[in-house]
Amino acid sequence: QNIIELQNVAKNYGNTIALQLNRLAIGEGELYLLAGPNGSGKSTLLNILGFLTRPDRGELLFSGERVDWKRGTMTRLRRQVTLLHQSPYLFRGNVYDNVAYGLSLRGMGGAKAQEVVSETLATVGLDGFQLRKHTELSGGEAQRVAMARALALRPKLLLLDEPLANVDQKSARVLEEVIAGLPSMGTTVVMSSHDPQHEKKLPCQVIQLQGGRMNADHLDETESLGN
Numbered sequence: 001q002n003i004i005e006l007q008n009v010a011k012n013y014g015n016t017i018a019l020q021l022n023r024l025a026i027g028e029g030e031l032y033l034l035a036g037p038n039g040s041g042k043s044t045l046l047n048i049l050g051f052l053t054r055p056d057r058g059e060l061l062f063s064g065e066r067v068d069w070k071r072g073t074m075t076r077l078r079r080q081v082t083l084l085h086q087s088p089y090l091f092r093g094n095v096y097d098n099v100a101y102g103l104s105l106r107g108m109g110g111a112k113a114q115e116v117v118s119e120t121l122a123t124v125g126l127d128g129f130q131l132r133k134h135t136e137l138s139g140g141e142a143q144r145v146a147m148a149r150a151l152a153l154r155p156k157l158l159l160l161d162e163p164l165a166n167v168d169q170k171s172a173r174v175l176e177e178v179i180a181g182l183p184s185m186g187t188t189v190v191m192s193s194h195d196p197q198h199e200k201k202l203p204c205q206v207i208q209l210q211g212g213r214m215n216a217d218h219l220d221e222t223e224s225l226g227n
């Protein structure tokens with residue numbers, strides 16, 4: 001069962017081929033590591049998987065449904081996918097406000113929201129941080145808050161763009177553990193990283209990008225990721 005499939009997807013910026021893939025299938029409940037040097041197309045792929053960038057050509061299937069890029073469809077599909085950036089944006093207010101914000105957009109407030117916020121903050125090791133102002137967080141803590149905010153929405157597909165690039169060691173360890181545990185909770189994860197250590201540390205399948213393409217020596221393996 002694939003949560004998302006790309007067929008003949010390409011995205012160019014002027015003369016730059018940012019991404020060109022024959023076929024990529026992301027299996028439900030799996031963890032994928034998106035590897036490749038700067039400029040290899042990792043962010044472009046994550047933005048396409050998150051329905052934030054529409055490719056110039058090609059097809060996407062989400063849980064078997066052909067993505068038509070119509071407004072109504074995309075509003076529905078985007079609710080099932082969350083993208084977490086390398087440098088998270090936290091708005092004014094405290095940690096609670098930041099995690100509860102997405103829930104309130106979906107009509108969840110009150111005791112139920114408080115429960116979800118507590119749970120997700122505990123998951124990232126930030127029990128007791130609820131009233132901490134966003135300005136009083138380290139980079140790693142801010143990234144953990146952003147992760148809690150993403151998890152609170154219970155996305156089917158969680159996209160992580162270099163989530164560990166700017167965080168301290170303790171936060172990195174916490175986040176690695178959280179990320180590794182997500183597939184067993186039914187969340188599919190695609191995470192970009194230029195740290196080769198992550199391939200060894202995390203129980204993941206590797207998607208290797210180079211110049212917007214998947215490495216040739218990886219194609220056979222990738223075919224078998226499919227079905």
Ligand code: ADP
Nearest residue numbers: 013016017018037038039040041042043044045
């Ligand atoms: P990565 O995330 O692996 O660093 P990107 O997906 O950001 O790679 O970029 C892939 C290629 O597309 C690079 O050559 C980059 O400069 C180019 N690119 C990405 N986004 C844009 C953009 N908005 N405008 C122009 N070129 C872009």
Ligand code: ADP
Nearest residue numbers: 013038039040041042043044047086161162192
């Ligand atoms: P990362 O290293 O995390 O992949 P990038 O520096 O490649 O981030 O890209 C950050 C943002 O800038 C992305 O939204 C990307 O689309 C955009 N971008 C990347 N390369 C270019 C470029 N050459 N021209 C304009 N925008 C770009």
